[in-house]
Amino acid sequence: MDTDAPKRVAREATTVPWFRGLARLGYVSSGIVHGLIGAIALIVAFGGDAVSDQTGALRAIAALPLGFTLLWVIAAGFFALAVWKIAEGVLVYRDNPLQRWGGRVGQWGQAAVFAVFGTVAGAIALGAQLSSERAAEALSGGVLRIPGGTFLLIAVGIGVGITGISFLFMGVRRSYRSQVSVPEGSLGRLVDTLGIVGFIAKGVALVAIAVLLVVAAVRDEARTAGGLDGALGALLDLAFGPLLVGIIGIGFVAYGVFCFFRARYARM
Numbered sequence: 431m432d433t434d435a436p437k438r439v440a441r442e443a444t445t446v447p448w449f450r451g452l453a454r455l456g457y458v459s460s461g462i463v464h465g466l467i468g469a470i471a472l473i474v475a476f477g478g479d480a481v482s483d484q485t486g487a488l489r490a491i492a493a494l495p496l497g498f499t500l501l502w503v504i505a506a507g508f509f510a511l512a513v514w515k516i517a518e519g520v521l522v523y524r525d526n527p528l529q530r531w532g533g534r535v536g537q538w539g540q541a542a543v544f545a546v547f548g549t550v551a552g553a554i555a556l557g558a559q560l561s562s563e564r565a566a567e568a569l570s571g572g573v574l575r576i577p578g579g580t581f582l583l584i585a586v587g588i589g590v591g592i593t594g595i596s597f598l599f600m601g602v603r604r605s606y607r608s609q610v611s612v613p614e615g616s617l618g619r620l621v622d623t624l625g626i627v628g629f630i631a632k633g634v635a636l637v638a639i640a641v642l643l644v645v646a647a648v649r650d651e652a653r654t655a656g657g658l659d660g661a662l663g664a665l666l667d668l669a670f671g672p673l674l675v676g677i678i679g680i681g682f683v684a685y686g687v688f689c690f691f692r693a694r695y696a697r698m
Contacts, residue, residue, distance in 0.1 A: 440517035449510070450698055456511025456544060457693035459504040463487050463547065464628075465686025471662055471679030475672045484547065484658070488554045501555035508548030514698070515541035580647045587643030594636030601629030611695045621695070624688035631681020635661055 443449055466487035491497045491504070519537030524530035576582070600606050606625050612618045638661035662678065665671050 436520050440520040443517050444514070444521070444698070449514070452507065452510035453514035453698060454693045454696065455503075455507035456509075456514070457507075457689045457696060459507035459511075459547070459551075460544075461686045461689030461693065462491070462504060463686070464632075464682050464689060466490055467658070468631075468679045468682030468684075468686060471675055471682060474662060474666070475676035475679055477672075484550060485554070488551055492554055498555045501551050505548045505551035505555065508544045508551060512541040512544035512548060515544065583647035584644055587640045587647065589640075590643060591637055591640030594633045594638075594640060597629050597633030597636060599633075601626045601633060609697055610692055611697055613695065621688065621691045624684045624691065627681050628685025628688045631678045632685055634681075635678055638662075638665060 463484060467484065470486055470490070488501060488504075491500055494500065515537045519534040519541065522530055522533040522537060524533060604622060604626065606629060610621070610625075612621050612625075635658055639658060642661055642664060662675050665674050665678070668674065
């Protein structure tokens with residue numbers, strides 16, 4: 431059996447110009463979705479009524495003229511980026527096996543997220559009425575009903591929280607620069623500002639989701655769990671909640687714009 435075959439296929443695939451272009455389109459797709467989530471969050475912060483998560487953003491796109499066509503383009507970009515991340519995971523090389531597999535799991539985890547986004551975009555393009563919030567509550571309820579489900583949901587919440595903290599650190603330490611060739615001069619300073627604000631805002635949102643999951647597990651209440659829309663709704667109930675949600679909304683818009691620059695300057 432040729433154990434090097436997967437690496438050879440992945441290496442050859444990543445040298446194909448049109449595949450690289452489609453993968454970069456995935457960052458554009460991410461930019462559109464995150465930018466819209468940020469805009470919707472700002473609407474909610476000012477008292478509006480809207481679904482401030484991925485499905486809400488994608489349904490907003492579907493309502494536009496030629497919106498369903500745009501959704502298919504977005505889905506294609508997400509799927510291409512997912513496949514690219516799978517190939518990058520295969521090609522990860524470290525002398526230390528633990529670091530090597532840690533890098534692979536990280537790349538493949540990103541691939542799974544992009545594949546889910548692509549699937550949701552395609553489903554909405556086909557007319558499906560999806561809700562991330564209801565799906566999160568249903569999934570949490572299913573987990574809580576199985577033996578040891580409470581501890582499993584707590585573990586998931588901790589995992590989401592760790593991801594959120596990693597986003598916070600990437601923003602504060604600007605470690606995203608290892609993945610993006612930030613240009614020099616004023617444009618580079620703009621990209622850095624967008625990256626810092628965007629990564630921190632997304633990190634805060636993920637930590638809020640993690641808190642909801644852990645609270646749902648401890649209280650054994652699936653309806654307490656939720657996605658981004660539920661997290662922002664919970665933040666609205668806090669003192670200065672609308673201000674905090676507004677800041678997160680601005681951060682998501684910044685992250686969305688950063689993704690557009692990432693499509694151009696990503697190290698691929």
